[in-house]
Amino acid sequence: METNSRIFVAGHRGLVGSAICRSLRRQGFDNLISRELDELDLRDPAATRRFFAAEQPEFVVLAAAKVGGILANATFPADFIFDNLAIETSVIDAAAREGVRKLLFLGSSCIYPRLAPQPIREESLLTGPLEPTNEWYAIAKIAGIKLAQAYRAQHGLNAISLMPTNLYGPGDNFDPQSSHVLPALIRKMHDAVRAGAGEVVVWGSGTPRREFLHVDDLADAAVFLMLHYDSGEIVNVGTGVDLTIRELAETIARAAGFTGKLAFDASKPDGTPRKLLDVSRLTALGWKPKVALVDGIAETWRWYLANIAHE
Ligand code: GFB
Numbered sequence: 001m002e003t004n005s006r007i008f009v010a011g012h013r014g015l016v017g018s019a020i021c022r023s024l025r026r027q028g029f030d031n032l033i034s035r036e037l038d039e040l041d042l043r044d045p046a047a048t049r050r051f052f053a054a055e056q057p058e059f060v061v062l063a064a065a066k067v068g069g070i071l072a073n074a075t076f077p078a079d080f081i082f083d084n085l086a087i088e089t090s091v092i093d094a095a096a097r098e099g100v101r102k103l104l105f106l107g108s109s110c111i112y113p114r115l116a117p118q119p120i121r122e123e124s125l126l127t128g129p130l131e132p133t134n135e136w137y138a139i140a141k142i143a144g145i146k147l148a149q150a151y152r153a154q155h156g157l158n159a160i161s162l163m164p165t166n167l168y169g170p171g172d173n174f175d176p177q178s179s180h181v182l183p184a185l186i187r188k189m190h191d192a193v194r195a196g197a198g199e200v201v202v203w204g205s206g207t208p209r210r211e212f213l214h215v216d217d218l219a220d221a222a223v224f225l226m227l228h229y230d231s232g233e234i235v236n237v238g239t240g241v242d243l244t245i246r247e248l249a250e251t252i253a254r255a256a257g258f259t260g261k262l263a264f265d266a267s268k269p270d271g272t273p274r275k276l277l278d279v280s281r282l283t284a285l286g287w288k289p290k291v292a293l294v295d296g297i298a299e300t301w302r303w304y305l306a307n308i309a310h311e
Contacts, residue, residue: 001059001102001226003028008057010034010042010091011064015171015215016106016164020061023219033057043086045093052094060095060103061222062088062144070133070203070271072178077136084140088147092159096151102158104226105148107141107234109165109211109275110134119278122163122234131272145234152232160229162222165238165277169215169296170303182212182297185249186304189256198260200253203268206246211238211276214291214299224287238277239289251294255301 001007007024011017012034021032033055040051042064066076066083073080088105095103112120113128125145130138148159168182176184185202192200221237229235243251249262282288291299 001029004031005029005058006031006033006056007059007061008033008055009061009063010087011062013037014063014065014067015167015169015173016218017061017063018171019169019215019219020063020222023216023223027223029223042091043083045090048090049094049097052098052100056098058101059226060091060100061226062091062103062105064091065106067137068173068178069180069184070269073134073137074269080134081136081140084137085143088140088144092144092147092151092157095159096155096157100157102160102226102230103148104222105144105159105161106222107145107161107163108137109163109236109238109277110138110272111142111145111163112275114272118274119240119276120236121278122236122281125234133269133271149232158230160225160231161234162225163234163236163277164218165211165213165236165275167215167218168212169300170307171215172300174304174308181210181245182248182252183300183304185252186256186297186301187308189252189258190304190309192260193256193258199263200249200258200260201263201265202245202249203265204245204270205266206244206249206262206264208245208270208272209242209274209276210245210248211240211242212248212293212296213238213289214296217289217291220290221282221287224285229285233281235282235285236277236279237282238279239293240277240279241293242274242276243293252297252301255294255297
């Protein structure tokens with residue numbers, strides 16, 4: 001990939017796509033192509049094919065996806081499986097047909113079996129049943145990995161796939177119903193502090209363990225792999241460190257100055273008990289994350305105050 005290469009970032013408005021655009025620009029890649037949602041529906045194979053034929057991108061980052069937290073996954077299963085399958089098939093097929101030099105596909109750590117040995121190695125894929133709260137999304141992402149591998153085998157498309165752990169950072173979705181836990185708790189703590197409330201409700205038991213990676217680290221890893229990795233084998237991207245949801249809530253409470261009580265709502269699902277990635281494949285390639293969780297939370301908190309809280 002050269003600094004003047006034509007790079008299509010699909011999903012450039014999202015948490016991941018916007019961070020990858022920032023990282024590419026920071027590293028001198030400024031010939032970026034993007035389309036707004038109302039200009040190009042990537043679920044539409046014919047429209048996607050026309051776009052690729054006209055724009056002739058040389059490199060593609062496939063960061064467009066239907067995403068959400070544990071409740072959104074359970075509430076909109078059809079959207080999560082259909083939208084993601086449709087985006088993946090139309091983009092990967094168009095990329096192969098139009099001679100794209102390399103494509104990066106973004107999966108998710110929820111592709112692994114619910115009870116995979118921890119930390120989870122890439123070899124755990126398809127070795128056991130999935131976590132039911134996000135199996136629709138997981139099945140679509142597994143299909144994306146297999147599409148990338150099949151197009152590599154049959155059509156020679158240089159498609160690589162990375163599996164990020166739970167992501168967070170500026171530009172995230174802070175909607176309390178559809179968001180992931182970290183932005184949801186930032187918002188809940190902020191609202192509680194502002195209202196002088198003595199209690200914040202945390203979903204589930206607080207005992208599940210999760211690993212959180214700042215989206216700027218993920219973006220740097222994505223650009224690193226675009227530059228230095230050419231295999232069809234999937235690569236985990238994470239920090240190698242996890243914590244309980246209770247510990248996460250306490251960390252966010254300290255950042256927000258919330259001194260009240262945490263109440264655990266057992267009527268909400270816990271999801272998978274633990275989801276920690278083994279990141280040795282990526283570390284062996286020479287990459288490691290930079291942002292510590294407390295610093296990332298503080299930065300995301302400031303971003304939330306400046307951009308969302310006043311709305
Ligand atoms: O981030 P999250 O929605 O998704 O939830 P997953 C993580 C944990 O935090 C669960 C708890 O145990 C939730 O019950 N939690 C506590 C909360 N309070 C809240 C809250 O206010 N909002 C939310 N959302 N959770 C997702 C998948 O799983 O992981 C996606 O559903 C994706 O498909 C993503 O793969 C990375 O970590 O459980």
